[in-house]
Amino acid sequence: MIIDVQHTRLSIGDNTDTERLINLPFSEPLEFSYQQNSQNVVAVMAANLSTERKIDRLVDLLFKLNLQNDTVWKTYQGKPVFWLLPNLSANELQHWVSVLHQHLPHCFEHPLTRIFPNGSASLMFAFKALEAMSFDSQSVVLISVDSLFFDLAELLATENLITEEQGSGSRPAEAAMVANLRVNTTGLSIDLLSQNNCSLVQQTQTIQSLFQQANKACEPELFNQLYLPGANQTVTDNWLNAYEQLAGRIDSDSDISQTTNFTGDIGCVSGLYNFVHLFNRYEQQTVTGKSLQLEVSQTLHLGLATYSWIEA
Known part of the structure; x- marks a missing residue:
């Protein structure tokens, strides 16, 4: 899509x-x-x-x-x-x-x-x-x-x-x-879409599973951009603990964006904001390649998507 x-x-x-x-x-x-x-x-x-x-x-x-x-x-x-x-x-x-x-x-x-x-x-x-x-x-x-x-x-x-x-x-x-x-036929292609619900104690394991799916779906390419949560330290620790599951799909040039640093914690709006922010960067040709977006909502709902840009 x-x-x-x-x-x-x-x-x-x-x-x-x-x-x-x-x-x-x-x-x-x-x-x-x-x-x-x-x-x-x-x-x-x-x-x-x-x-x-x-x-x-x-x-x-x-x-x-x-x-x-x-x-x-x-x-x-x-x-x-x-x-x-x-x-x-x-x-x-x-x-x-x-x-x-x-x-x-x-x-x-x-x-x-x-x-x-x-x-x-x-x-x-x-x-x-x-x-x-x-x-x-x-x-x-x-x-x-x-x-x-x-x-x-x-x-x-x-x-x-x-x-x-x-x-x-x-x-x-x-x-x-x-x-x-x-x-549309041009724009941001959603290459992988996955959601899950879990308790806080299962969160690292659930993010690991989502990252494993992303790793497999992106192979053999790399993720150039990763939009990852930054508002909650526990959530940040949990995705950091799961980050190794992306091995082979990331390198030293892979850019991590935590938009909370410049928007503040805008709660549920961050999901849509991150997507449109990324779309805008592709449209302006300031980013290329594959991207990943992870959203974790109040330690309950999780969603992950991977994207690539499709030109006319």
Whole structure:
């Protein structure tokens, strides 16, 4: 399946310049500065958004993309919408969908609209659904939104935020993103697509299995780019422990991208962001060859895809 990406709109915190954001870290960097309990912390948060409930804040973030604007939505109208959301319980999911439908009813009009509450790995689950659609309708709108705003207090209390006194920790952020993905004859070819669910204690073993699949599928070529998780140290340790399974498919020139370093932790949005970020680099001809993307969502859902670029 070959994917073409069009009409991307993206906001991270108060930053809404999509071209700048999708070209990080080669564009003007984000300002990681926020006040939490009168302390300066490293975070990217928008001003003047709801502070009461997470779903209300996410609606505010989606409004930054102007999806409520009829003129903007015309670009995406008539296509199924795949929502890529954080991990949610059944009750949370029902409530969130109700609120989203209330504020953005046009995003639910198409009968093939679906919800994927699998965190950053939602992207791979959405790819599987896109693959199963009839070819003449293989064009979807992907919307992803998440915020770590409501995690700030706990992160600060448990000394997991970077402050003036503490030099290491997470870099919480919030983001909303929409993009039109369509199956095409040119673009980013998905050569391998795999998903899994596992407990934390099984995570290294599961990533090893995913890397083994990628190794076999890529043979005899090398991976030039690898997009790997960087927001959670436990997850990072686990993929590092599994990394040897890619032996023979990587070398000293294989480039590891951890986009969290320049976007902050944008939660479930990182899956779609990483894919479009990679697509953009291929399109600009700044990367070549094979690529790998691994997404691990809150230590539960895992997704892996390998890609290559198909020219006209």
